[in-house]
Amino acid sequence: MPLEHHPQRAYLHEEIHSRPQPEIAVPAAVSFLLLLAGEAEVDRAREALADLCRRYGAAPPHGERYFAAQLGELEVRWEQHTEFFTLTFVRTLVDPAQPFAETAIELVPKDWLDALPGQVLTAAHIALVPDVGTWRPADIAVLFEGQRVSASRVSGGAAAIWTAFRPHGDGFVRYLLAGREISRARAGRLVQRIVETESYRMMALLGLPVARRNSLELRRMEERLAEQVARIGAVRDLAGEKALLDELFALAAAAERMVAETEYRFRATAAYGQLVADRFRELKAERLDDYQPLAEFLERRFEPALRTCRSIQERQVALEERIARTANLARTRVFVELERQNQELLASMDRRARLQLRLQETVEGLSVAAISYYFVGLLAYALKPPMKELGLSLGGSELVIAALTPFVVLAVWWGMRQTRKRLHDRES
Template sequence: MLQDHGLRRDIVGEMHLRRWPLIEAPLEIYQIVRLCAADATGADSIPSFRPGGQPLVAGGNRHLSGELGADLRFTWERHSEATCLTLFAQPGTPLIGPALAWAEAMPGEVVRATQIVIVADDATAQPLVDALGYDPAEVVSCCIGGGARIWSDFRIGEQGYGRLTVAANGLHPVELGRAVQAVQELGNYRNLALLGLPVARGQWSRLDAADERLRKIGTMLEEGVATDNAMLDELCRLSLEVGSIGSATRYRLGATAAYARLVQERLEALCPMPLRGYASLTDFAQRRFTPAIRTCEAVARRQGELADRSAQLSALLRTRIETHIEDQNARLLASLESSAANQLRLQHLVEGLSSVAITYYAVALIRDLTGGLDAFGVVVNHELLLAVATPLAFLAVYLFTRRARSRLFAERKNQPR
């Protein structure tokens, strides 16, 4: 018996999600992509489909698929921040009305809804395309997947659905399904990516204001027209502002960049073949989608540059403040050193005077001690004795004081710091 890793089956199952059933013309596909709150993205939040009062769908996890009735299938999947429900209906099935009502009643805000009509060939598709009344200047048409052809203006119709017509042109059902699914994923990821454009535009004026404030702080720092503390306070406020902009845009613009890469990957996988007189999917993306993504990238890049410049200016100002502090400390140390030198000179003077005073008392003591020698019959020349004893006493006191001071300094020098 194999001992599976706890995530093995989830990992393998992930590789089999988001697959459509075989697609054969004629067929109608309805797909709705919604943004949902974090607590409303599970399959348990899906209302049951009840034709005739009997629930046919209920519960699940991240992916559901099955049949809602005769000639009507569905798939549902949960992405990181969105859910996607797709209905596959044979033309004329009576359940399509209730199924659409069920799909439209699900929770979440719709970011894309598409109606896809798949027919056998170009000849069958042309009357349908003419009936849709596409603006010739807006219609996008090209070949995808090795032979299938699509028509769309990628605009929202009166019922809230975008309209896409596909001619299979003999493409195998597996290849046709992959091609149509790739076209849908391209459009879904495109809309999800473009959610970052209003966010980017909304922060542009704040970035302009922050850039101007940063320029003024740099001028003040260069010209020295404000105190260091005032400039540091202004820089702190500016850094908080730039950080607030980053917090407000980081997730959405990061998601936009990720979705844009997925759009590019799907576009490369489809290899659209342009048709004369029509714009292709590549033309549509380069003309409209790419500039929007460049705007989002510019906002993210500019926010990062402002943060870096603010950090550099803060580091420069802190270096300047630290230099001023070091200069103040040097001047303070110089002052302390001068005071210590003066105190040492004063101490030497006091030591000299102390030596004289101690010598005086020592000589007086010698005089008193020798004053009584006459009573023992010892004759002493007191003047000569004091004349000789005075310099000797002074020298002894001086040497003793100097030695004691040297020993004291040596002990202090050897003490651990």
């Protein structure tokens, strides 16, 4: 097409085809490994997988997140995920009557397995057999080393799955998958669902130890917050309020640290838990004889773990919100106290201003008297010579000056009043 293509178009088209469903012929033995690994360990694991392929003369991977190869009578599948990678080995099961006597991982070189990077979180053997119609429950119990087994019919009754959901003597969880005339495609899909359910179940449970560890610390922080809330009403001075705010800020920092450390794990737990529910629903499990159904086991054992993680996560968020509300309340108390102090300070300043005004008015009165005195003195010096020339006696001149004195005082008072008024108008 004569059009510009998005640079990610091909990648996005191929993404939904990057993990094709395997096809497995029954009877078969499948061994599965899930290893937690960081980015550097994943690169080393991919190099190890390339080395394994070269040992058998197969084409090695080149950075793919999904890879499959046939290594002689052993088929290997690699999948890279965000936090882990998985390896699935498939071989033909020679004796279906002894489904776990021969495993696929036995064909993998031991030195290669020993050098594989990462930490094994879960490992499983899946035995695919045509039929167990003549097997008694006691025979099934022997296969699972006497552990309590759960089982269900799946895929519309076309097959059945037995498992104990726990490792056996070799460290592998065991799944027995039996069905008459199961096609290669259906067997591959069932194995894929089992592998994904086991993977996501264990990845989801990684949040449970975190939740239990934080539960005690969370309770202590909730108790500390309750104590500080009770102190709010008892604190009466600004120093006490400041000390309370400091403690609240320290508690808020601790709560934020806890949330930051667990947010990813709890969100991942919720996401993996949803994937388990989705994959298990695709199995279309139904009750099988007197066995505990797989759905019932997961509901009674797995769901409580998810709810525990969800509860701790919600309590952490609620604690943060309560700390924020308490801090706001304490800050409000501080602001009210500061406002009260400011009001007292303003009242004190107002009293001082009124006092200063009275003092100023007193000084102003004295100033009028002093200025008037000097003006009258100057007026006397100015009027005595002319009055003497006019023939007025000394007593007559003093009488004139005394008569002028009230007018001088009034003029001085009025002048100072006008001056003060002009200054006040200029300031306002």
